[in-house]
Amino acid sequence: xxxxxxxxxxxxxxxxxxxxxxxxxxxxxxxxxxxxxxxxxxxxxxxxxxxxxxxxxxxxxxxxxxxxxxxxxxxxxxxxxxxxxxxxxxxxxxxxxxxxxxxxxxxxxxxxx
Amino acid sequence: xxxxxxxxxxxxxxxxxxxxxxxxxxxxxxxxxxxxxxxxxxxxxxxxxxxxxxxxxxxxxxxxxxxxxxxxxxxxxxxxxxxxxxxxxxxxxxxxxxxxxxxxxxxxxxxxxx
Numbered sequence: 001x002x003x004x005x006x007x008x009x010x011x012x013x014x015x016x017x018x019x020x021x022x023x024x025x026x027x028x029x030x031x032x033x034x035x036x037x038x039x040x041x042x043x044x045x046x047x048x049x050x051x052x053x054x055x056x057x058x059x060x061x062x063x064x065x066x067x068x069x070x071x072x073x074x075x076x077x078x079x080x081x082x083x084x085x086x087x088x089x090x091x092x093x094x095x096x097x098x099x100x101x102x103x104x105x106x107x108x109x110x111x112x113x
Numbered sequence: 114x115x116x117x118x119x120x121x122x123x124x125x126x127x128x129x130x131x132x133x134x135x136x137x138x139x140x141x142x143x144x145x146x147x148x149x150x151x152x153x154x155x156x157x158x159x160x161x162x163x164x165x166x167x168x169x170x171x172x173x174x175x176x177x178x179x180x181x182x183x184x185x186x187x188x189x190x191x192x193x194x195x196x197x198x199x200x201x202x203x204x205x206x207x208x209x210x211x212x213x214x215x216x217x218x219x220x221x222x223x224x225x226x227x
Contacts, residue, residue, distance in 0.1 A: 004156075031213075033214065033215075035217075040219075041219055041220075042117075042203055042217035042218050042219045042220050043157070043203070043215075043217045044217075045214040045215065045216065048213065048214060055213075056213065056214050058214065090156055090157065092157075094213075100162070100164075101147060101159045101162050102147075102157075102159070102215060103159065104149075104156040104157040104158070105156050106155055106156040107155075107156050109154075
């Protein structure tokens with residue numbers, strides 16, 4: 001049973017560019033959340049998707065957007081990249097919107113130059 | 114607002130000794146509490162959770178945590194530390210009122226020496 005898978009694992013972008021990160025949830029999970037983990041910090045909640053809709057959002061600007069597909073997979077898009085967007089982006093899935101523990105992927109390491 | 118505090122950036126223990134990693138929280142409603150572990154350049158692995166019931170929760174790899182409502186704490190413990198326990202540990206909380214997002218602490222690095 002595959003866990004949460006994310007792609008790409010590493011990527012480098014320059015300021016002003018746009019990036020798309022992808023996530024496939026654990027089998028049987030329908031809720032996907034995205035977190036940003038800056039170096040030396042704990043993960044910060046970006047947003048959560050359920051039934052293809054954004055259900056909850058953290059304190060992130062509109063440059064951060066997402067999407068969930070009918071197969072429950074999800075994308076995180078970041079526009080107009082800033083140096084401060086450099087971080088590990090973690091995708092997590094859970095079996096229901098009600099919560100419980102999250103299952104995390106290995107993350108996508110984004111470096112903005 | 115929800116918040117989690119992990120007061121220690123680093124905890125050092127000798128192998129075979131008991132370990133404690135501290136966590137305190139603040140929520141409006143009833144807390145759902147979690148501990149995760151992260152190894153270098155990896156994602157987070159779930160260790161244990163408290164939702165309701167017994168205040169002492171047992172989890173993976175011999176870890177346990179004690180929920181203390183009066184002190185709003187959820188400290189992670191292990192009776193006998195292993196060198197392989199060395200990693201970054203995160204406490205997280207979810208408020209049943211505020212939503213289903215997890216709010217994480219800044220993390221505590223556990224270093225177990227042989």
